[in-house]
């Protein structure tokens with residue numbers, strides 16, 4: 087028996103037993119009835135068992151209760167059945183079908199949708215709703231549950247409630263040009279005062295002694311009765327509607343009521359309700375139909391139905407996205423062919439032999455994976471991830487040597503000019519002895535110098551070029567670019583990555599990221615890449631000890647730093663720059679550098695580095711720090727990514743609460759890059775909030791980048807996570823890749839399964855069209871055939 091039938095029977099049985107005075111045996115009868123419920127209903131409603139047990143146990147002591155208590159229980163039994171209905175109510179497919187009207191194409195202009203017209207269409211367009219299809223895809227941001235009418239005496243203040251009551255009296259008065267309407271309503275148990283400001287039209291609706299349904303939020307007043315400001319008020323005709331209503335984000339010129347009306351009138355007719363997901367997916371993942379989900383996400387009968395509708399729509403969003411990525415990847419592989427590079431590995435062997443350390447097992451493994459990709463006839467598309475300081479750049483350097491040996495040029499693109507300079511210095515000193523010509527191309531070079539490098543690239547005289555986004559400018563061309571390495575730290579978008587690839591033919595690309603990316607994010611942001619991971623750190627590395635200290639302990643901090651300096655170790659002091667107060671912050675950093683230089687650490691060499699300096703100045707400052715002419719570097723976050731000064735052992739971070747956790751982890755990664763014991767010390771000012779403090783405590787208790795990234799992702803959400811917004815990460819309209827990560831994983835598995843059985847999506851034409859339509863901007867979907 088279906089749940090709905092059980093509830094009906096239970097209701098009848100309760101009434102019957104009540105009439106016949108047989109309440110004592112009610113429990114056993116209800117248990118018998120419940121045993122007839124279809125087992126599948128329990129799969130469909132996972133929390134049903136729990137509710138049912140509660141329901142049944144309510145009747146088990148009836149025979150031992152006095153008659154009046156029995157009667158109360160019976161009465162409550164009816165209410166419980168109502169509640170169960172509310173919780174588990176789901177429309178049948180027939181009901182859904184009955185809601186559908188004559189279909190309207192999704193592309194129909196919103197102007198022609200029912201109840202819209204010329205002027206409303208302009209308002210809806212401001213909300214991004216251009217077509218009938220956009221309308222039905224405009225999902226509620228929240229819901230208002232109007233199924234329960236609360237007695238006035240039991241109203242909880244500051245919560246949205248629905249009440250029913252008779253209008254006892256009302257009045258309107260003008261106060262300094264404003265109309266204030268007051269009305270008193272009673273439901274026999276209590277009274278409430280309703281107030282409207284400057285809403286004269288309400289007056290026309292008010293009739294003394296009429297019964298109204300009122301929705302609003304009540305508040306306490308010091309002496310008078312409860313008060314509700316600007317409530318919605320409707321007269322009751324016939325049965326009181328008990329609904330869950332959608333709450334939409336609106337713009338001026340349209341009321342919630344109107345928006346609901348427009349949605350209700352159009353929902354059942356727009357053609358975009360047709361099913362998109364393959365049958366096997368809907369069955370295996372226990373999903374309702376698309377029509378059902380679309381109707382229920384706007385006007386659910388129960389919160390349960392809303393949850394199931396959301397599940398369908400989130401899953402569908404993820405499925406289409408994953409399908410687009412995987413489909414595109416397999417198409418690219420097939421269509422492009424590629425260059426199989428000839429690599430003997432002789433040259434990289436010579437470089438490895440000259441290194442002052444041995445490569446870690448992970449570095450060797452990852453380097454092999456990259457080499458295999460470059461040797462194969464498919465272009466490489468690989469993400470190299472590993473924690474800060476795990477030795478990724480070293481692997482990239484080796485890959486560039488392989489690429490040179492195969493006869494191709496390489497380009498290394500990094501996010502900051504400071505980092506570009508660092509890599510340039512390291513690579514030229516490592517590789518020029520092997521006969522490899524390395525150059526630096528940044529926007530701040532003299533024009534004549536830039537021209538010289540550009541010419542060298544076209545003529546094939548330069549083998550490796552390192553630069554910032556200056557590399558993707560027009561006019562930078564190569565003789566035969568074979569490999570791009572993007573050290574991106576999430577700062578380059580998909581488009582920029584692609585712009586660099588198109589400067590060569592069938593170029594191999596290697597993307598490096600130091601912030602370990604949680605799996606779900608990697609699946610979306612880098613879903614089209616193969617992934618290599620470096621897990622083990624180079625030998626002898628100790629985790630960086632992370633401490634939180636209060637400002638009052640700076641004296642101790644300075645004497646600790648003095649000891650480190652005596653051992654020849656170097657120190658970073660980091661100051662955050664917050665854009666709005668950049669001038670003040672910069673002044674703080676400058677003053678502090680001066681104070682450290684003249685008062686605290688005279689004679690050790692304290693230098694300041696910040697983003698406003700010219701590249702040449704930055705280069706000189708970094709040069710002096712590297713060669714230990716200066717021992718303390720006071721910096722804004724220019725040093726955040728990639729800077730590699732192995733003898734630096736102390737990282738002092740001022741105002742750590744202003745940084746995101748992933749960013750703090752990056753900063754911490756600037757020390758601990760050798761076997762020297764290193765410290766990250768965060769200096770706290772008084773007045774830091776409890777949340778911020780908890781966050782920093784969590785951060786200091788872990789040195790593992792993955793844990794930090796997961797924490798950061800949870801706290802800040804994917805959009806803000808390391809600026810991934812510009813990254814080409816799609817904005818899902820309902821799905822949340824953190825909260826719904828299970829659905830994302832399922833969707834990816836299913837998309838892969840579908841593509842295994844139908845690689846060209848030949849029998850899924852509608853799906854193919856849909857992904858082309860949705861993702862042609864964000865994913866470079868290539869033409870079929």
Ligand SMILES: Nc1ncnc2c1ncn2[C@@H]1O[C@H](COP(=O)(O)OP(=O)(O)OP(=O)(O)O)[C@@H](O)[C@H]1O
Pocket residue numbers: 443444445446449472473474475476477478479480481600624625727728729730732755759
């Ligand atoms: N196998 C190794 N053994 C010891 N030291 C190593 C090893 N590999 C690299 N290093 C050194 O460790 C430091 C960090 O290496 P590298 O710059 O390649 O790391 P990374 O992962 O690119 O760091 P980041 O993410 O911070 O940019 C460098 O000084 C490098 O010379």
